[in-house]
Amino acid sequence: MVKPKIITTPSGDRLAILPLADYERLVDAAAMAADIATYDEFHRKLSTGMEELVPAAFADRIIDGENKIKVWREFRNLSARELADKAEISAAFLSQIESGARDGSFDTIKKIAAALGITVDDLA
Incomplete structure (x- = not known):
């Protein structure tokens, strides 16, 4: 991943500019992390009886x-x-x-x- 370029807007906000491919990888990684967390939470609830599987x-x-x-x-x-x-x-x-x-x-x-x-x- 390329080091992002940091710019400051006229209002003082600091923004990072990075290649689109790097941004898309970050978005995909965040979505995967959320999916894994949801999966893990479901299995935790399943193991404690808070969830069940219905055929x-x-x-x-x-x-x-x-x-x-x-x-x-x-x-x-x-x-x-x-x-x-x-x-x-x-x-x-x-x-x-x-x-x-x-x-x-x-x-x-x-x-x-x-x-x-x-x-x-x-x-x-």
């Missing part, structure tokens, strides 16, 4: 529009009855929510999310 088959079901509660329930290997009990709602009501026949209140969705070990945002 593509389950993610694809959500992307395809299947009911998120049902997909997460099946991912957690819970029966409808088990999830309903954990969320303190009736199995019939859970079935209606999963089928789209009824909407759950925010409090109900919050209970379901907590029972699934996810956030309400994961069900939005």
